[in-house]
Amino acid sequence: MATAPKISLDQRVEFGTDPWIRALAESLEDANLPVGVTFRHAVLLRNAPRHLTDLPDSSLGFVVDIDDRRVTVQASVDDESSNVSSLDYNRAQLLATTVLGTNPDVAARRIKDARHLAHSELPLPLDSSDLDDDLKIELRRAHDRMALRTIANPDVVQRAHALGLAENLDELDERGYTVLHDAFSSEFADELRDEAHRNHDSAPPDVGFRATMLLKRGRLWEEAVIHPWVITLAEYLLGRGCLVYQSDSIVKGPELDTHPGLHADYGASRVAEPFPEYCVEATAVWAIDDFDAAAGPTVIVPGSFRNRRHVPPGTTREGGVLIEMPKGSIAFWHGASWHGAMPRQRSGRRTSLHNAYARFFMRPLERYDDIDQEIVDRNPPIFSTLCGLDDAFGKSGYHGADFDRMRYAAQSKYGATTY
Template identity: 30%
Template sequence: MFTLPHHIEFLSDRWVEEGRKFLVGEAPKIRERPAPAERLRGRPLSVSGRFTQAPPHMNLPRDVGCFSVHFDGEAFAVTTSFDPAADLVIEGDYQAALTGAQMVGIAAPGAFRTLRREIDHLYGPEALKVRGAIADPMALEVLSGLFDHLGRKTVENPDLAHRAARQGLSGKIREMEAQGYTIVENAITPEFADEARETILRTLSMHGHQTMNWMLYHGRALERLALNPSLMTLIDASLGRGAVIASLSCIRRGAGPGFIPIHTDYSHVPEPYPAFAMTGVGVWAFEDWTEASGPTVLVPGSHRARRHPRSSDDPGAGVPIVMPKGSVVFFTEGVWHWQGDRTEAGERVTLHSHFNRGILRSLEARRIDEQMIYRNPPRLGEMLGEDDWFEKTTAAGRDYMRFNYMRQLLAFNEAGKQAILAEPQAAAPTKSARRAVPA
């Protein structure tokens, strides 16, 4: 119900079957070389996983998903059972494991270490536990190929309410609905923030600019950042599934007055604005944001005005967004905002992940880079418009398969959002939320 034919849900029967097809050599990707069993002949191995708190719509026994891969030296067996005695055993939370299962390029230098670091950071060091190991280099090559093959097809958990709860974001979604924005503190590690910052500065220097668009195409770190699970959940709660990149832009600025005045991000949208979000922006902090660093300033609740700010409006209600390095502020529904003045030395470097509801056009011209699609999970294709039916009409007619898929996905996503909004509010915001989002 919630996948296109070439996509699969983590630990579903189709996911397990796709793994079996790869290992017996039926996947098109490996037809031009010996099948895995031929490459591993005489080298037995076993890998197994067990993951709890799976989304209810998958109808897994006790909401627990399992898999096992056994190779006896001659043939593979792939099942939905769990083998605690396997050579390599992985156990933990379904949503954390799904984030890992969407990684492509696991065999690249440092990739597994980086993946494990970010998952531990997002979900906690106890979310995934690994014991045992596979030491055989040829076996690791085969398993890496399997991991990548499945990662290219594995979709995000479509149950928004379940996913947000496992990520600790339900309260952030309610806050976003009330204030028009929310902050996810420490959404990435400081190491990842440094990597993204360095990539942006290198790109700006190479092209001789202080600001640039089309940043998705300038480095693997920026592809990974665009797919950040926390930001994707906020985008789904605001814009629905199928939201597309409007622009992925960066700004490098030094000390001095802000050069972006008060505005909304609703270009040519007639007033009054619609009573649902048309666009949303996540701004990433690659240094600590303080009031002196020239942060983005937002007016809480201004989205309810449903219009552009006027010269007569009092901007004194603006709140400077204060957050630590590696955090992201997401604002939506035409919230009024501007760039604050920077009084401290040094530079502020930001990436602006601007998304539009899937029925709208993008600000940037979309480019479909086949290699980039191949090295990422399906969510990247979704944000580039690959999964909806727009711009896919041919002489033979419209793409009703994608139409029906997205119709079902949007409805399921909206039901999840309404379930989140119906939950009781938390008793009190955190210390950091009180500082950034006044009552």
């Protein structure tokens, strides 16, 4: 039996819209708010996508007022009023779609990471020290209930530009690959490395250098696969509704030559030649350790996705460009690109996470349609989409197709792409 999305498709909302504001009001009305406490939070969201606002300055806004358990949430902000946080829509959305969870250390790290990815000190009232403790708990719960139903801005190009990723899109267009710098923190890298090494060290000696099916192996990997910069690039190349194709780690020891020659990642799916003009699969590689020349980094042929062919047998790595990048970077490439990896030429191990994504009509290498309900339930809607739980495929009954899902896929512009 396929796992169900936690929040039904018709309950999903776009950040800052009227349905989002109504859901926030309901969530706060249902909360167990403390008696006698007042609270106000006013936000102006600048640079909202065009499909959400006709206002010339393309802004949205909302004000939350709590006064002794009475809740009002209004859909507009008076510019002149004091204490209004004026935020970029797409940046603020990074925090609005982050599920904090109940572990305070994890929540603190996730808030820090969202702020880093937004390049801005996004205010989060529940994070402030002068707030009533009981109110704080209720606000955190309400925040998470909203994050669990909020989808990312479907205008992928507008989102990418607002997040500072325009150059990455240009590089994908021109060379077929790009590197996201400072994409994850050193602490997160260390946590990922520990867990990757645990997986690899406990595997039987004959299983090789990869550990696969990571989304079933722990929360860190769940968090990684929905990295908002990576998802933005994936949706740019693959269209909305794209799936996780594979999530695996590689631990590469001294002298190891894991990828001799060159290949295109389309090979695993035996994509027919000539490849479609649009991209059907793309791969993100996280440098959990430095990728320098002696580390055995990835090597790639710029522009080779335009060949629209698999790599002819016997093609060598000669002439390829090394993707050298420090720990904390993520390389992202069009899956038709010809690439490989250099042998490791020094002691120690190169640890990397390889998250591949594919168009929603592709058949992924890993199956997540039966993933534990608990895992889906603690993640935002993009996770359910990536696991293939939101599309219509394979979900027909004896009396026809699942039209709710089909409608959702159409309305959400699955497959529509600017690329």
